[in-house]
Structure formats: C-alpha cells, structure tokens
Amino acid sequence: MSTAIAPPRAGVKEEQPYVDPTKKRYTGRKLLGLVVVWVALWLVVKNRDTLELPFAQTTGLHTWLNDFRDSIEGSGQSNWFMKYVIGGISAALNGIITALQGLLSTAVFPRPVPEIGWLGVMALIGWVTYALAGIRSTILVLVCTFLFGVFGLWQFSIDLLIITFVAVFICVIIGLPLGILMARNQRVSAVVTPVLDLMQTMPSFAYLTPMALFFGIGPACAVAVTLVYAIPPLVRITEHGIKSVSANTIEASRSLGLTSRQLLRQVQLPMARRTIIVGVNQCTMAALSMATIAALVNGPGLGKPVVSALQTLNIGAAFVGGLAIVLMAIMLDRTTTAASERAERRGGHTDVASVGGPGVVKNIVWLERLPRWASEEGYESPPRKHLSNAGRRFAIGLLVVPVLIAVVLSRTYLSLAQFGSFENVPVLSFLSGPKLASVVNTVVRSFVDAVDTFTNGFKEVVTVWFLNPLQALIATSPWWLMALVLLAIAYFLGGWRPTLVTAVCEAVILGTGLWNDAMVTLTMTLVATLLVMIIAVVLGVGMGRSRRVDVIIRPFLDAFQTIPAFVYLVPALALFGPGRFTAIVAALVYAVSIATKLVADGIRGVSPTTVEAARSSGVTPWQMISKVQLPMAREALVLATNQGLLYVLSMVVIGGMVGGGSLGYIVVAGFSQRELFGKGLAAGLAITALGVMLDRIARHAAARYES
C-alpha cells in the first residue's frame, strides 16, 4: 500500500457547483450614513407627528377590547363554549389541584392539617426522586424541602410544586406530540413556530387578565398561564431533538425498509430522548417561574409570600421567598438532569443544558455547552459504583416500607404533620424565615444607606447624558421618520426578509395606538442591551478564560436568572429611586446572566489549537482576548446580544413597576384598572411586536455572520 494514490492534481480537479462569491457589504458605513441623515432630519422635524397618547386616553381599539371583555363576561353563563368547555376545563383543573393540595399541603376543613403531613410528603418526594434520579439528587431534594419548612414556607412550597407538576404534566401531554409532529411535517412547523414565538415574546402580564376572564381566578388560571409560557420550550426542543437525529442513521434505517412509524419509535425517539428530557427540564424551569407570577391571579405557591412582602417593602421576607424559589429551581433542575443522565448512561453523553427563559425565539434551539466540570460527570472523576438495575429496583421496592411508615406517622402526630417553628432551635434558628428576613433587612438597609447618594448620582449621570438624548432622538422623531430608520437598519443588517417583518411589526405598533410609548420602551431596551453586553463581555471573558472565576460567578448568574424580579425591586428602588434607569437596572440583573453564560461559552469554545498557536507567537493576554478569543467567539457574541435583548424585553413590564413608564406601565395598569384593560392588552401586543422585530433583525444579522 505504499503507493497510495496521490491526491488529484489540478488538471483532474472536478467542477464544484457554482457559488456566488460573497459581496462586500460595507454595513458599518451604511449605518453610519443612516445615523447622520437621521440626526440631520430630526433637527428639522423633531416633535412633529410623534403620536403621543396621554396615559388616561384610549383609542378605538382599546375601547373595542374593553367591550369585547364585557361581552365575554356578560355571556359567561349563557355561552355554551364558555360554560361547558372552558368552564369544564377550569373546574377539572381546580378539582385536581384542590385535591392534591388537600392531600399534601393544605388543611381541608375541619381537619387541621393536610391528609399527609410534612414527614410523609418528604418521604414520598425523596422516594420518587431516588427512583428517578438516584441518591445524590435525593439528598439534595430532601435538604431543600426541609429548608422550605425551616423558612416557614412549607405550604407555599408544596403548593408551588403541585402547580408546577400539573402544568408540566399537561405540557408533556400536549407538547410532546406537537413537537414530534412539527419535526416530521414542515408545514405544521411553519404554522406553529410563529405562534410559539408570540407565546414567548408576549409579556405574561398582558395575558394574566384575559386568562382570568376565561378561567376565573385561582389554580386553574395559574395553570393556564403557566402552560402558555412553559409549552414553547418543550415543543421547540422536542422538534429540534427529533430533527437533529443524524441523517446517516435515518438513511441507514430507511435502507433497511423501516416504515415511518418504526423510524419514529425505534430510531428517532430513542435517539432524541436525551434532548427531549432537556426539553422537559426547560419546561419545568419555565413553569416554575411562571407559576410564581401566577400568584397575581391567586395561583397557590411561593409567589404569594413574595408579592405580599412587596406591599410592606419587607425586603427580607421577599428574599426568603425568593431563596426558596431558587432552591426549588436548583432541586428540580438537578433532578431532571440527573434523571436524563441516568437514562443515557450507556448511550452516549452530551454536555449540554439548554438555554431557557423567556423569548428563546430561535428556530434552532441553542444548547449551552457546559464546561466539563459543571456537568455531572465532571465531579465524578473516579467511576463510582452503581447498583445494578435489579439491585436498584430491589432497593426502591424495599424503601416503600419506611416511606409508608413515615406517611402513617405524619397522619398520626401533629408535630410530624405540621412544620413547627425553628426560631428556638439552635443553629437552624438563623435559617428560620423571620430571623433570616430581619438579618437581610438590616444588611440591605445599611448597605443602601451607605451608598444611595452615590448610586443616585450615577443614575442621574446615565439618565441625563445617555438615556435622555437617545430617547429624544428616537421618541421625538416623527413616526414616519423613525419607521423608515428602523426599516433601513433592518435592511442593512439583515436584508429584505427582516425588513418585511419590521414593516409588519411597525404596522402592528401603529395599530395599537401606542407608537410613542413603544419608542420610549425601545430606547430603554437598546440602552439596557448595550449595558448588558458590556457587563457580559467583561464577566464572560473572565469566566471563559478561568475556571476559578467561572466557579465563583456561575451560581450567582443561575440565582439571578431564577429569582423572581419582585424580590430585588425594592432594593433597586432604594438604591436608584423610581425612574427609567431603575427599570433598566432590573432588566440588567435578569438579562446579564444569560448573555454572560453565552459569551463565556463562546470564549471557551475557541479551539485550543488556535489559542496554542497564538500563544506560541507570543501574544499578551490582552491581545489574546481582543485579537483571538473575542473575534473567534463572534457568533456567540451575536447570539448573546440577541438573547440579552429578548430577556431585557421580557422585563419591560417589571420595569414599569419601578418607574420605567411607557409600555410596561400601561400593561401593569391594564392589569389593575378596568378602564385600561384594552389599552394594557394593546401595550402587550406592542411589546410583542417590538420583540419579534428586534429578534428577527438580530437573527438575520447573525445568520449573515455565520455564513
């Protein structure tokens, strides 16, 4: 074999299919030119046609929506659809949840405690976890649930678990078949995908009241709003998982003569299982965060203590509630991940966790590559002994006995049924709700008192020098000028397709009658995204380059991604006072996490060979970052910007509660004031349109970079 054929020489070279060479686009110069023209025009025509609408005024659309609401309320009892279909569904949901609550969390009169007390519930939870995910997860789960009790939030926590599980269960029943169908049928996918986009971009506040209209307030409504928010990630990831089964395998299977049903059942589903479980994980996380917000429509769960703590500005109590939610998120996340790893122990392993959260408005699902040490395997370096399958089944069966005993005991003794107070127990007393809350209050208050002059000054500077001029430019430009500018930007960055989408979205915003408010919101969104990216690049580069930095920062990012925004609103208000900047800060806290993780991921993804080659040519660390790592992580940076943007948008409504005004405040007000129902709904629609527009522009710009 020493005479292997030499590679074909030039003369023999085959003709490749003809490809257009890429043209140079000069995007930067075009944008600069655009801005110059824009500012020049603005100086001439500013403050004309800005379409400002005073807060208390409404348009025809808004009153029409109000009337529509009234007619639904009016026909609620007589319309068969409302009475039997919607009414039936909500009665069934309420029934199931109330029954579960009576069983596990809530005393049903006249019994003073739930059917199964805390000991029994913990035993059951631990046992199910052990069966599904193994001993490590079980320990974690037991510690977390015990802490819920210590915090004094036992009932709220179990309620939240119940709502989350019922919602996830329904999600799986609906979402899994839908995802499979979408993966196998292009047309279904084309129809459903934009709907999922809308579901994820629409601010949840905007559909809380309409949902309450249909389902009434309470558990059924909580589950319904949670579904809207939690189904999309599951459907998307399922579709992605099935579609990404290797084409080689599919082809090989087809050549064996499989029917398409056999292909699905024996090849695609088993091979996509790991990804689908990631989808369930994401669905669970989304459900958890939404079930918290559902407290506003009387959804049971941990959202309640957090929301009521907000009324008395009790930062500490809100923090304890938030902490419990974070713990629950960690516990559910680790358990589903461990369950999926166990499921896949033999059949290959992927170090991925999906990037979840609101507005993962991507056709492609982006899977976050975890650094090795952050995945389960990372800290299991020496192979641990696992029980054999039969052994495990035996152990699970055997454990039924103590679980049953615990259940019976918890039905017998009040102290095992009702979580006592830990205020007088040594050590644990520091973790008991009221004590922990008062410590946090003291700490936060003294911190705020120490720095609030400085932070307020900082706010003034950013607002006066940065936010106000930009807002003047964007919001006092006539609407037609601004519309043209946005179209031009979309065209320069992404070509004619996002331009078309932008045109449609602009039409929608005009239709809502809230153009000026939308432009104010757009300004804040842009400023916030810029700040997010600055912080994300600094942190992300640090994390991508150093494992130690990653270990320190990552837990905080995870926490800020999970903790409900209500928890940090009061400290943010104390530090910065109400205003647009505070709204931006609230958005920052939430959006920086995801952007930072994606940047770190991109930096880490730069090929080690390239890094080595650069180092061997003697670059300084700064040159390494600026000339090698950041340029090569360009794709990740674009993606991080896109995601950062959508996360910022999802906080617009929360921002409205701390002085952000504009669309966010209108949504909040629409939720609270009857006369503003229609206007609030319209504002929600406008936010959605803004989100779709910005996302499409960013996505097409990113696609250009990638090609």
Added chain:
Amino acid sequence: MTEPALQVKSLWKIFGPNAEKLIGTPDLQLSRKELQTKSGHVIGVRDVSFDVAPGEVFVVMGLSGSGKSTLVRLITRLIEPTSGEVILDGQDITKLSDPALREIRRNKVSMVFQHFGLLPHRKVIDNIAFGLEVRGEGKDSRRNRAQEMVDLVGLSGYERNFPEQLSGGMQQRVGLARALAADPAVLMFDEPFSALDPLIRRDMQNEVIRLHHEVGKTMVFITHDLQEALKLGDRILIMRDGAVIQIGRPDEVVGAPADEYVRDFVSEVPKSHVLTLRWVMREATGTEAAGSPVLQASTIVRDAARAVLATHGPVRVAEGDRVVGIVDDEDILRVVVAEDAS
C-alpha cells in the same frame, strides 16, 4: 449470458424545482455549471446505464461530487430518480409503491454506509438484528441469525457492547453484519472504508474479499480510492460530473483509459500490478518461441515477471489453448521500469 442481478437503464437525477420538465429538453446537453447558472438545476446523475452480473463485484469510482453516492442511493430510491429504470429481480424499482419498495429494502438489497449509521442506544447484536426485527422476525430466530453474522464478521465477544465502545473498523463490521443479516441478493457499499485509517482499511478490504468468497453476493461498491477499486472490482465504472466515463475490467481501465481524465487518474497506478499479459504481449510471428513456456493472457504482469525473466527469449501467451502472442524481458521491463521512472 445469465440474467443480470441488477440493471440500470439511462438513469437521471436532476436536483431542482422543475427537474421532471427538463428531461428530454436540449438543456440537458449543457454542462453542470451552465445548467445551474441558466435554470438553477444541478445534475446529479446523467444518463447512467450498466448491468451487474450475479456474484460480480461492481465498483463505482469517482471523486467527491461526481455523483457516485447519489447513484447508489437512486438504486434503492433513498433518493428519488428523475427518470430511468432500475431493474432488480425482474422488477422496475422506480415504479414500485412504497410498501413494495420497503419489501425490496428489507429482503433484496442491503447497504453499508460510510458513517455506519448504527443506533447508539442498541447493543451490537441488536443493531445487527435490527433489519430482521423491522421485517417482523421472531426474537429467537433473529438473535440466532445475528449471532451467526457476529461470528462471520469476527466480532464474537463484542455482542453486548454499545457501538460507541467499539473502534471505527469494528463499528463498520457491525454495519457489514447488519447488511448481511437480511441475506440480500445485492449488497451495496457507500464508501464504507473511507472514514477508517489505512491499515484498518486494508483489513476491511480483505474482509470484503473473504466474505465475497464465502457468501458470493452481488456487490455494488462505491469508492473514491482507485487502489480500492482495482483491488476489489471485477469491473469498474468511472464517473465524472454525474456521467459515465468508462466501464471496464481493472486492466482495461489502466491499459486503455477512455480519455485524458481517466489517463491522468490512473497514471500513477503501478501498472505491473494491474495489467495482464494481454496488454504487453506482441503478436506471435510464428515459430520463434516454439517450445518456450506458455502463460495465460489474463496473468498479471507482476506475477508473470519471474517466469519471463528466467526464460531466455520470449514466452508464449495463450488464451485457453490457443497461443495469441509472445512477451519477452523487454516487454515486461517496459512496464515495471516505466513505473519506477515516473
């Protein structure tokens, strides 16, 4: 001549939105590039016809992009042909309904893929039995059959492993065993060894030769490696830009290249390893070599060299009993030395 195991008649594949309408138009005379610029269509396979005899190893050879992988997929309609016929077992495959086509795939034709296409969640033995399982064979019978195949391809002891625990070569043995398990009439190989490293590749080629001796299947073998083609093929089809350039035995391809493209291609092949005496002999002028040894015309030059060089004067070359020519030292050396010089 016996009925061919597989017949391909003027098969076309054109990629693009209106491919069917192009068939029969003069546009098809255009080159690939011209057609793509003109109508956005790309020709994958252009008017290909050939027969494969039962038991023959038929190699389709070409560089990447030449359409050879498309061709092999057209045969079992993993890609739908634009026009033409594929006759297998007396049926025109291009006209079969979906269920009938599935029957063909399950029973008549098996395929081995470049990237194996194994199922990572199934053990080796279950991967091999997979084809039998989907055609509804009982568990025992398919397990037994799969076990036979495991032994046949030399994987005994690895039945319970998962594919990812095996090396590339071993994974491809699994692929091979899976294809053989269905006991098909025709085996198709789509560059099965190009992902493997050279030593393993040689082992696997020998394995295919061995299996061919043992099971005697008709094989269609796709490769971009000329050495591999020459080594395995009874006949070789050379493709370029979707069209057939030449079909012939290995020595025909090397000895009489159809055009410059093929000539350039085979220029570095050690000719003495491929050419037979037929390609180097001179006409027998009469009696000059009477009494010298007789070699068959189909003897490869390299194998004949020792005998010729050991003989003083020319050696007679015969087809069967009839002497058709003579070779002497010079004829042999011309082939061998020319090689060293290049």
Added chain:
Amino acid sequence: MARGTRRLTLACVAAALALGLSACGGGTIQNATAPTGGSGTAAACGDLRIAVNPWTGYVSNAHVIGYVAKTKLGCNVTYSDLKEEVSWQGMASGTIDTVVENWGHNDLIKKYITDGKTVEDAGPTGNDGIIGWYVPPWMAEKYPDILDSANLNKYADLFKTSESGDKGQLLDGDPSYVTNDEALVTNLKLNFKVVVGGSEAALIESFRSAEKNKTPLLAYFYEPQWFFSEMKLARVKLPAYTDGCDADPKTIACDYPPYKLNKLISAKFAASGSPAVGLVKKFQWTNDDQNLVSTYMSRDNMTPDDAAKKWVDANPDKVAAWLK
C-alpha cells in the same frame, strides 16, 4: 425509551399505592382540634373567602376580620391575593365572598351591584379614604406655603429631576389607582410633569429617600396608609372638591373626592346565612386603628395574623360590638 418508561410507571404505581394505603392509615389527628373558641357555631360558619387587595391597609382589615371569624366564629378562612377588579370578578363568579376595603369604583358598582346584582354593599369600614398630593415633612417645614397648589409653580424648579426634564416632577403611583393627575397638571397650568413611579413600593421608597437626604419630592399618595405612622407626610391642597367637579376628566381642576371606604360581599354569600356575614357587615374601625395594625406588619415585620391578634387582644370592646 422502554426502560425509562417502565421506571416511571413503577414510580407512579408505587406512589399511588403509598397514597392509597395512607388513606387507610390513620386519621388519628383529631378533626376536633381544628377550631377553638366558638364551640357549636363551627359547622354553621363554613368557609369565608376574603379577597386581599394589594395594599397594606387592606391586609389589616382582611386579617383582623379573618382572625375574628376564625377564632370567634370557627370559620375556615382563606385569603386570596387579588387586584381590585379581579376581586369583583371573583365575587360575581362566587369564588370570593367579600372585599373588605373598597375605594369607590363607580363603574364596577354599576356593573356588579346595580346591574348584575351579584355583589352587595356591606356598609362602611369607618375609614376615610383621602387621595392627594403629598410632600415629605422636611419640605412642609421649610417651605410652609408649598402646601397650597397655587404656590407649586414657584417651587417647580426644586422638583426637577432627570426624569421630568425642565419641569418639576410629580411622582404618580401604583397603577391600580385611578388618577386625574395629568389633567390636573394641565388644567391648573402647573409647570410640572407626571412621572410614573409604577408601584406603592416606588412611592414609599421615594419618600424615605427624600426625607433622609432632604431632597424635594411631590407625589401622589393616599390615606389610610401604614406609612403615615412612619412619616407624617404633608398634603398639598388642591382646589376644593365639589360634587360633579370631576365629571369630565378633560376639564377636571379640583381635588380628589373624599372616599367613605366600604365593604362588599357577594350576593351568594350574603344569602348563605353564615354568621360571618354579620361580622363583615358590622366591622368598623378608625384610620388610626388600621394604621396601627399595618405598622405592626410593615415596621415590626409581624405576620398579618400575629398583628391582627395583637390588636384584637388589645381592643376587646370593639370586637365585641362586631359580633353582636
């Protein structure tokens, strides 16, 4: 797939089994341990589902009523955290029994009480609701004449912020409250701009910060409110309210009307004959009472039930009057 499914099924079956068994397990915890106090009335009272609107004064009303209902009448009290409008909806659909502090809402009154007849007025709470513009104490002291809206323009420059630009800032409130402030600023020709704070928390934090750092602040606020026991805000007088002066929102130029806060009960609940109906109807107390309970919660971080208990224990006479 098969393996995972089987494990899941196993887990589910066993969980169901455990739950089933538990049902036969005991019941040793005596149901009778539940309500204390009112012995025979327990069964008669049944459920009392109180809507809890999102401000602290309301929470005080709700939990004092709830605490009395639970301990004295043996009712099973549940609280639902709801915005106002949603609470009305709840009463109409029968998922909520009562709202215990209602601020006006003429449109809802018409819809549910006058037209729908699904909700009934349950009498005043005894609290006077005041809505208006307030400044922190230090300002009232330093600029006494600021307490008249006629003088506000003189001080407009003081109130400039980065949010309001070259005008003075008037900070508005929780989106739940209807305000006329935009119209008032225009019609009173004030050189001010309405800036939305967005929540009650935003207003309170602003007042705290203004008083601490002696920065100027003019904001929309309301009484009764627990925050008044922390800080005595000073109210800025607007042109006096006269009947009907707020009829046209476009030309409005007068102060907010004084509210007589009242309670509401759902018609269904009113007809149920529960002793809690009487309690809700007779409940009355003063602004100071309410502020006191609110302060227990907000300043002393007591739970609503503890705060209610403390007040109830200290005011047995008032409570007794509600139960007559």
